Amino acid sequence: MFNSYDKPLPIIDEDSKGYWEHARAHRLSVQVCKACGHRHFPPTPVCPACLSNTQSWEPVSGRGTLVSWVTFHRAYWTAFRDDLPYHVCLVQLEDGPLVVGNFVGAIPENAAMGMPMKVQFDDVTPDISLAKFVPA
Ligand SMILES: [Zn+2]
Known part of the structure; x- marks a missing residue:
């Protein structure tokens, strides 16, 4: 199953390594500053607050609310062609930061800002599990 994944993969570096370790265990995580407690995403080498x-x-928790979404009708990368149309959403986590991820499945007719969402993980390679979102 992993051999068939031909979409672009994230590059794991020192700043993001912890995120991907949690994701592999199917836990969504955010970066937390040990000095001031600020929670943020995506990763940064220094806290954006202090x-x-x-x-x-x-x-x-992996729970949040839908802020917005977009539907892709064109594949900007060949490997996404069979997924068209696919949806990408912006979710406000109940624990703080905004995150972006694929919206799994069809957008419900009653989809609206504030709709409860939850994360689910897609194991695309032995090292990479992608956070995606579904209605809660
Ligand atoms: Zn800080």
Whole structure:
């Protein structure tokens, strides 16, 4: 199953390594500043609130609310062609940051801002599990 994944994959670096370790265990996480407690995403080498470089990755609930979504009708990468149309959504986590991910399945007719959402993970390679979202 993993051999068939031909879409672009994230590049794991020192700043994002903790996120991908949690994702592999199917836990959504955000970066937390050890100096001021600020929670943020995506990863940054220093805290955007206080510039401290002492940060960690902490799991969050994976629940949130739908802020917006977009439907792709054109494949900008050949490997996405069979998925068309697919949806990408913006979710406000109940634990803080906004995150972007695929919206799994069809957009419900009653979809609206504030709709409860929850994360689910897609194991696309032995090392990479992608966070995606479904209505809660
Ligand atoms: Zn900070």
